[in-house]
Amino acid sequence: MARIGIIGSQGRMGQAIAAVLADGKHECSGGVDKGENPEALANASDALVDFSSPGALKDNLHAAIGAGIPILIGTTGLDESHSAALDNAAGAIPVLQTGNTSLGVTLLAHLVKEAAARLGTDWDIEVLEMHHRMKVDAPSGTALLLGEAAAQARGITLGENSESGRDGHTGQRAEGAIGFAALRGGTVAGDHSVIFAGEQERITLSHTAENRSIFARGAVKGASWLIGKPPRRYTMNDVLGLE
Numbered sequence: 001m002a003r004i005g006i007i008g009s010q011g012r013m014g015q016a017i018a019a020v021l022a023d024g025k026h027e028c029s030g031g032v033d034k035g036e037n038p039e040a041l042a043n044a045s046d047a048l049v050d051f052s053s054p055g056a057l058k059d060n061l062h063a064a065i066g067a068g069i070p071i072l073i074g075t076t077g078l079d080e081s082h083s084a085a086l087d088n089a090a091g092a093i094p095v096l097q098t099g100n101t102s103l104g105v106t107l108l109a110h111l112v113k114e115a116a117a118r119l120g121t122d123w124d125i126e127v128l129e130m131h132h133r134m135k136v137d138a139p140s141g142t143a144l145l146l147g148e149a150a151a152q153a154r155g156i157t158l159g160e161n162s163e164s165g166r167d168g169h170t171g172q173r174a175e176g177a178i179g180f181a182a183l184r185g186g187t188v189a190g191d192h193s194v195i196f197a198g199e200q201e202r203i204t205l206s207h208t209a210e211n212r213s214i215f216a217r218g219a220v221k222g223a224s225w226l227i228g229k230p231p232r233r234y235t236m237n238d239v240l241g242l243e
């Protein structure tokens, strides 16, 4: 049985993952939280899953490299320096980073790509997300993943074409922009919609997470799949055979 170690083990996702690992087909090798060193956990594991905090990323990658095991990063709110650290780590170990480990969102990103490629730039793209009141980053990692899918299909760079946090006298929407809006409240596990707004018509592609078990199952599937793979960056498309 694959031994999976959980970074962020006492958190909402950490506990959902522990519940999946208790299915008798996997083994949980333990967990660490804030202030704890992930190295011993890495040495006792066949793979790590990290659902903690962006500030923990570099130490977690270091621990996985030291132990020579793969790591799946689900933590969101990452920036370009984190991205460079992920690329660097992927030279030594298998690394999978994604804003959403669910099958449904992974497929949704394909549908968004297809729609964005087929609809002209006169169809405005807006990404709307809603999450529970405890979420600390916005837009969500999933919203950015979906926006990136649309940007790739249109051959544009998301960073240079995104509009978010509109408030006050913002001026007109920039042509070709991909917009983001974030709602927070209650216990919502994760709702995402990508709206294609054209002349007198709209298409909305949506995903609703009914609870965190979909992310937890995807994380365990991804981490197990990474074991024994050659070092490089992987995606959920690789795990699910969707590309």
Ligand SMILES: NC(=O)C1=CN([C@@H]2O[C@H](COP(=O)(O)OP(=O)(O)OC[C@H]3O[C@@H](n4cnc5c(N)ncnc54)[C@H](OP(=O)(O)O)[C@@H]3O)[C@@H](O)[C@H]2O)C=CC1
Binding pocket: 007, 008, 009, 010, 011, 012, 013, 014, 032, 033, 034, 035, 036, 051, 052, 053, 055, 056, 073, 074, 075, 076, 077, 098, 099, 100, 101, 102, 141, 215
């Ligand atoms: N990719 C995906 O599919 C999904 C990604 N996520 C992302 O996962 C992350 C965690 O979400 P969630 O479980 O809801 O958050 P929680 O706040 O419930 O859990 C985070 C956990 O990580 C711990 N932690 C914080 N800093 C460190 C550190 N430096 N080292 C180790 N552990 C640390 C926290 O400990 P303490 O409380 O002591 O600070 C806490 O136990 C978020 O970034 C979220 O967006 C969530 C769902 C799905």
Ligand SMILES: O=C(O)C1=N[C@H](C(=O)O)C[C@H](O)C1
Binding pocket: 076, 099, 100, 131, 135, 136, 139, 140, 141, 142, 143, 189, 190, 191
């Ligand atoms: O923090 C959360 O809860 C979630 N985070 C991920 C994100 O930022 O997209 C995935 C999911 O939507 C839940």
